[in-house]
Amino acid sequence: MAPRRSSGGSSSSYSSYYNDNPWSQDIQFSLDVLRSKTLFIAGFAFDVLTILALIGFLIxxxxxxxxxxxLKGVLPALLLYLASMLTILVxxxxxxxxxxxxxxxxIDLMLNEFFYLVAGCLIFFIFYHLIHSVLDRLTDAGKPYAVVAIIHWVILGLVSVVSLATFALYVAFQVQIVQNDYxxxxxxxxxxxxxxxxxxxxxxxxxxxxxxIFIVVKAGSHRFASKFPIFSLLGGxxxxxxxxxxxxxxxxRYSLENTTQPNYLSCVQSVLQFFFIVGTFVGILLACSKWRSVDDREDKNMVAQYHYGPGPYPTYQAYQAYQQQNPVLVQQPYQQQHYQQSYPQPAQQDYQQPVAHTPQPEQQRQEN
Known part of the structure; x- marks a missing residue:
């Protein structure tokens, strides 16, 4: 949504008919009252392209x-951003x-404002969720970045409150415009x-x-199957x-300083919005489609099988710990006669030497 493109019908004109109910007043829209038809049509074309791109992203x-x-939050964010673009298209x-x-x-403009603000908050949620997932992947033990997640969720909550207050004030603003003749x-x-x-x-x-950027630098010394998803998220x-x-x-420039916007600004915003929002979702979806190379937990699962902490030789560490916990069993000599008594050998004439079985190459592949 381009800022203040939905300015409450400022490019339209009242009809001469007036009704006691201000919401029943007629508004006549026309391209003739616009300051530049060409720029408006160009902006409209890029808004349509943005909608088509968002539909493609949904698929x-x-x-x-x-x-x-x-993909947590991606589908709702796409749907809400698409809804905001459809309302501005109407x-x-x-x-x-x-x-x-x-x-x-x-009311269409109010919905446009609501959908855009909620979609923006969800996009922040998506980025925060992916940041936390990668940071967790960069740590082999525990979650030392848990405080980062807490801070991010608190910030996102505050941003959501500010966005909700903005929407409420926008609704009051539009209602007073209707009731007080602009x-x-x-x-x-x-x-x-x-x-x-x-x-x-x-x-x-x-x-x-x-x-x-921090993750890209940190991942330089960390083992990933591919760093493409990280660079994709950086681009998005x-x-x-x-x-x-x-x-x-x-x-x-134009709201705080209360300056009239130039004719070309609305078109420029539509063009930039198309390229930037496409770049945002392309970066997110490319990373999600290749996420297996980032969030592959096989090495963590191998370490988790041993209760003695990670290390270059976990089996040797496990054996050392076993020696320390069971010194008597480890030092006890091997008693072969015990097995000879428990399992008597068969008669000499009935005994056949076992033949070693060597699997064929094809069988080896199946067993492996």
């Missing part, structure tokens, strides 16, 4: 095996259709809170990038950070 997500739970179609609609259309005393408060929310999102996305986090940086700059 891709359904084809990825989620054995390790690495708003844009009003202009192409020269639609005459009532003020109830602002004048709302909440305009300044909403612009400040929305700008603060965009800046917080950008700072958090920058922190996500920093974590993946950079795209997500760039998208939030774009929105933060727009809000700081």
């Amino acid at each position: 891709w997500t359904c084809l990825i095996h989620n054995g390790r739970g690495q 708003y844009e179609i009003f202009f192409f259709a020269n639609a005459n609609v009532e003020m109830y259309y602002v 004048f709302s005393p909440l305009t300044s408060s909403y612009n400040n809170l929305e700008a603060a929310r965009a800046i917080i999102w950008w700072i958090l996305s920058l922190e996500v990038v920093a974590w993946f 986090s950079i795209a997500w950070m760039a998208l939030n940086l774009t929105f933060a700059v727009v809000y700081i």
